[in-house]
Amino acid sequence: MFFSVRAFIVSLILALVAPLVIAPLVGVNIAQDYLVYFAVTLVAVYLGAVFSQESSSTKTQSSSEDDLQDDEQDDREIGTVKWFNSSKGFGFLTMESGDDVFVHYRAIRGRGRRFLIEGQKVRFYVTEGEKGKQAENVSIVKTN
Incomplete structure (x- = not known):
């Protein structure tokens, strides 16, 4: 605990x-x-x-352990979860460059209820949405 x-x-x-x-x-x-x-x-x-x-x-x-095995070889961005509101299903990620990126729960890889926890390290692609930068294909980086 x-x-x-x-x-x-x-x-x-x-x-x-x-x-x-x-x-x-x-x-x-x-x-x-x-x-x-x-x-x-x-x-x-x-x-x-x-x-x-x-x-x-x-x-x-x-x-999400199954989803994390191929993360090391891809060209996705690495960042951390700035905040995520699980009841509303969205939040923001901070890229290593310092820019913030919008993330929606549908962009998170995995099964079941998908959410992120503040401070988690994640990998994702950045796309341009209607209102700015948006994260896609988000997965949690496994920490050893």
């Missing part, structure tokens, strides 16, 4: 709000025991966030 600041902040916010929202719905007065409800909610939400990140990271690496 690892410590993720982002997961902790989201968990903290949810843990602060969840007891206040849920208590009136179930008819419980949480004024006296708010700290207990807060602590239980914080632990549950944080562990869920951490385990889901570990699980998705492992699935991403294992599902």
